[in-house]
Amino acid sequence: MSHSPSRGAHVRGILLDIEGTTSSIDFVYEVMFPYARSNFSSFLEDHFESESVQSTLPLLAADLGFDSPQALYADCCEQGKSVSPPVAVHQALMGLMDDDVKSTGLKKLQGLVWESGFRNGEMVAHLYPDVAPAIAAWRAEGLDLRIYSSGSIYAQKLFFGHSVAGNLLPQFSGHYDTTIGHKQDPNSYQKIADDWMPAESVLFISDVAQEIDAAADAGMKVLLSDRPGNKPVDNSENYIVIKSFKEVSNFL
Numbered sequence: 110m111s112h113s114p115s116r117g118a119h120v121r122g123i124l125l126d127i128e129g130t131t132s133s134i135d136f137v138y139e140v141m142f143p144y145a146r147s148n149f150s151s152f153l154e155d156h157f158e159s160e161s162v163q164s165t166l167p168l169l170a171a172d173l174g175f176d177s178p179q180a181l182y183a184d185c186c187e188q189g190k191s192v193s194p195p196v197a198v199h200q201a202l203m204g205l206m207d208d209d210v211k212s213t214g215l216k217k218l219q220g221l222v223w224e225s226g227f228r229n230g231e232m233v234a235h236l237y238p239d240v241a242p243a244i245a246a247w248r249a250e251g252l253d254l255r256i257y258s259s260g261s262i263y264a265q266k267l268f269f270g271h272s273v274a275g276n277l278l279p280q281f282s283g284h285y286d287t288t289i290g291h292k293q294d295p296n297s298y299q300k301i302a303d304d305w306m307p308a309e310s311v312l313f314i315s316d317v318a319q320e321i322d323a324a325a326d327a328g329m330k331v332l333l334s335d336r337p338g339n340k341p342v343d344n345s346e347n348y349i350v351i352k353s354f355k356e357v358s359n360f361l
């Protein structure tokens with residue numbers, strides 16, 4: 110199948126993926142996740158009693174099968190290690206990350222550590238050099254821009270609020286994450302269209318062929334992003350591939 114983005118209705122909105130599209134996949138795996146891992150301990154020591162941390166602990170405990178945070182702390186001590194609650198939580202987080210468990214509590218705590226890192230300038234979100242100029246040009250042309258990423262909306266806002274090109278958040282009119290649905294499910298793109306504008310007026314750009322297929326099935330126009338470090342796409346001849354956002358103007 111071939112997806113032509115030039116057919117039909119005029120593009121009025123651009124929906125962007127992040128990893129492999131606006132930004133390097135490596136930044137997430139080689140900067141953001143390691144930053145969280147190496148800063149959890151000091152972050153928990155400094156902020157354990159804060160409401161933002163305390164409110165995540167019941168979620169974390171539930172993800173680990175405990176009725177309460179207190180039960181999580183007690184389990185840690187029963188293993189013969191009498192440790193403080195922040196240390197018990199740190200150990201639990203390390204275990205969840207080592208096992209790559211999809212944990213809501215872990216995700217929320219990672220978000221808090223990333224927030225501190227972005228706010229204090231220790232992390233600055235990567236963008237390919239063509240991204241911020243293209244976003245500015247699209248906005249100047251009156252296009253509406255939104256993000257759809259598997260990273261939480263909270264993390265997306267931190268990311269674009271603290272990028273190498275400064276605060277780009279005001280350029281986006283909306284954000285979607287997997288709470289609206291899986292990125293490889295056409296229904297997710299239909300729900301985004303229902304929330305935003307007709308699917309045929311939206312151009313979706315992503316590096317993952319299955320996401321491109323799903324968006325095209327929902328009626329969106331699509332472009333496949335090929336950035337340095339992306340995984341090679343099978344059957345890439347079936348897609349319109351761009352290497353830079355400078356090429357997008359050819360399809361508007």
Ligand SMILES: [Mg+2]
Pocket residue numbers: 126127128129130315316317
């Ligand atoms: Mg991606």
